[in-house]
Amino acid sequence: MPPRESFNAYFKSAFTVDNVIFGFDEGKLKILLIRRNEEPYDNYWALPGYFVMQDEDLDAAAQRVLREMVGLENVYLEQVHTFGAPGRHDFGRVITVAYYSLVKIADVSPKASGVAQEVMWHPVQDLGELAFDHGEIVSVALNRLKRSIRTRPIGFELLPPAFTLTDLQHLYEAIWETDLEKRNFRKKILSMDLLKDLGRSQEGVAHRPAKLYSFDEDRYQALMDEGFNFELREGKRK
Amino acid sequence: MPPRESFNAYFKSAFTVDNVIFGFDEGKLKILLIRRNEEPYDNYWALPGYFVMQDEDLDAAAQRVLREMVGLENVYLEQVHTFGAPGRHDFGRVITVAYYSLVKIADVSPKASGVAQEVMWHPVQDLGELAFDHGEIVSVALNRLKRSIRTRPIGFELLPPAFTLTDLQHLYEAIWETDLEKRNFRKKILSMDLLKDLGRSQEGVAHRPAKLYSFDEDRYQALMDEGFNFELREGKRK
DNA sequence: GGGCTTATTGTACAATTAACACTATCTTTG
DNA sequence: CAAAGATAGTGTTAATTGTACAATAAGCCC
Numbered sequence: 284m285p286p287r288e289s290f291n292a293y294f295k296s297a298f299t300v301d302n303v304i305f306g307f308d309e310g311k312l313k314i315l316l317i318r319r320n321e322e323p324y325d326n327y328w329a330l331p332g333y334f335v336m337q338d339e340d341l342d343a344a345a346q347r348v349l350r351e352m353v354g355l356e357n358v359y360l361e362q363v364h365t366f367g368a369p370g371r372h373d374f375g376r377v378i379t380v381a382y383y384s385l386v387k388i389a390d391v392s393p394k395a396s397g398v399a400q401e402v403m404w405h406p407v408q409d410l411g412e413l414a415f416d417h418g419e420i421v422s423v424a425l426n427r428l429k430r431s432i433r434t435r436p437i438g439f440e441l442l443p444p445a446f447t448l449t450d451l452q453h454l455y456e457a458i459w460e461t462d463l464e465k466r467n468f469r470k471k472i473l474s475m476d477l478l479k480d481l482g483r484s485q486e487g488v489a490h491r492p493a494k495l496y497s498f499d500e501d502r503y504q505a506l507m508d509e510g511f512n513f514e515l516r517e518g519k520r521k
Numbered sequence: 522m523p524p525r526e527s528f529n530a531y532f533k534s535a536f537t538v539d540n541v542i543f544g545f546d547e548g549k550l551k552i553l554l555i556r557r558n559e560e561p562y563d564n565y566w567a568l569p570g571y572f573v574m575q576d577e578d579l580d581a582a583a584q585r586v587l588r589e590m591v592g593l594e595n596v597y598l599e600q601v602h603t604f605g606a607p608g609r610h611d612f613g614r615v616i617t618v619a620y621y622s623l624v625k626i627a628d629v630s631p632k633a634s635g636v637a638q639e640v641m642w643h644p645v646q647d648l649g650e651l652a653f654d655h656g657e658i659v660s661v662a663l664n665r666l667k668r669s670i671r672t673r674p675i676g677f678e679l680l681p682p683a684f685t686l687t688d689l690q691h692l693y694e695a696i697w698e699t700d701l702e703k704r705n706f707r708k709k710i711l712s713m714d715l716l717k718d719l720g721r722s723q724e725g726v727a728h729r730p731a732k733l734y735s736f737d738e739d740r741y742q743a744l745m746d747e748g749f750n751f752e753l754r755e756g757k758r759k
Numbered sequence: 760g761g762g763c764t765t766a767t768t769g770t771a772c773a774a775t776t777a778a779c780a781c782t783a784t785c786t787t788t789g
Numbered sequence: 790c791a792a793a794g795a796t797a798g799t800g801t802t803a804a805t806t807g808t809a810c811a812a813t814a815a816g817c818c819c
Contacts, residue, residue, distance in 0.1 A: 471806095489818070
């Protein structure tokens with residue numbers, strides 16, 4: 284083995300994870316941002332992220348950031364892309380591995396901590412300029428999400444354990460920024476046999492209450508084993 | 522800004538790019554591997570990759586590796602995933618950003634260089650144990666490729682500038698490991714209007730020669746502008 | 760009970776996919 | 790030069806899936 288020393292010059296970089304945390308609320312897709320309280324980008328909104336520890340796996344680091352910033356464990360998490368333009372960080376060469384996560388907004392209790400003065404949900408359609416290259420990261424993550432929800436039943440991660448078909452449809456509409464046709468959407472999603480009818484209905488609404496469903500995890504596993512392919516479509520463009 | 526020094530402890534990692542270079546030849550999907558001639562993993566086959574320079578962009582580093590190892594520029598390149606398990610490299614904390622690239626095998630003139638004693642194409646179905654975690658990287662890249670060719674017309678990057686419809690079909694079949702129905706495949710691909718009929722045919726074959734086509738880049742751009750969606754399917758599972 | 764609001768459901772037509780077999784054209788060989 | 794061998798090329802039908810579209814149902818509020 285060549286002496287480790289001959290490669291010393293390369294061991295001068297740092298890397299971080301940044302988390303695009305998606306939530307769904309008030310019919311809108313939102314992401315959780317923190318407001319920085321130090322330079323660089325003092326006062327800018329930024330993605331929750333931090334340095335990866337020397338002996339920590341990347342996924343674990345992303346999980347840790349989630350735990351520390353929003354107090355959640357075992358959340359849906361997916362690596363998206365790695366950003367490493369030479370000038371993207373003032374401290375030196377910092378490359379960041381971007382993740383996105385899907386959380387149920389009701390479960391989140393954001394805690395201010397350290398660099399995060401404030402933690403807040405922002406509608407994805409209405410983010411100002413973000414710190415560093417975080418605007419670009421969000422954009423890449425959002426595109427990934429739009430694709431992923433077509434072929435994986437991950438939308439449910441954003442909804443409470445019991446939801447209505449209308450909730451589910453609104454979720455897809457918000458993410459894709461399209462309108463879906465109600466009857467066709469229901470027919471399609473019900474035909475997949477992935478929803479458990481909970482046998483109860485909404486309460487406290489001023490109209491006919493909708494039936495509540497949950498995602499049937501076990502059924503999904505079983506279907507996957509026989510080669511089932513989840514797929515929803517955004518429908519014809521006008 | 523906090524003193525740069527307070528973060529020094531984090532600036533002790535190195536990162537590399539590793540390239541899964543796909544080619545298509547003899548009806549098989551292949552990847553280009555180098556045989557290492559130093560520890561660790563002396564004599565193992567490995568992905569072409571190297572450290573990223575301090576002031577070099579990630580994509581640029583991947584391009585550089587391609588240029589140095591196989592003498593190609595302007596090749597189709599896509600970032601796949603970043604691997605950073607703490608123990609994955611003996612020299613210290615090394616995370617690697619994996620790319621895949623699609624090349625026309627005839628264009629490639631692999632050059633032995635540095636750590637690469639030997640450079641050789643290997644059928645993806647028949648790789649032994651690879652160095653480091655490169656086996657896993659290949660597997661992730663391959664899955665990504667299988668998905669990507671469904672919705673992007675990138676298969677052409679693997680074929681010579683003039684190819685037959687049968688070539689194209691075999692390419693998809695090799696990547697997906699399925700059989701496609703000839704008439705349906707042709708109908709579908711021709712209906713997309715993405716192929717330019719070159720008006721000439723194969724030569725030197727001992728049977729009826731097939732017409733030659735090329736991918737019509739301009740046409741594709743035009744179609745994209747009007748919202749066209751490329752999509753091919755693997756067909757029904759048996 | 761009437762009005763308001765959202766939930767729920769079915770049908771007909773269009774488009775796409777899937778299955779399937781024969782003829783055409785070239786080379787090689789006897 | 791005829792026959793054999795090999796791959797190219799092509800069209801129709803049935804089944805499935807997608808799309809468009811509107812009336813009735815069920816609860817709440819007054």
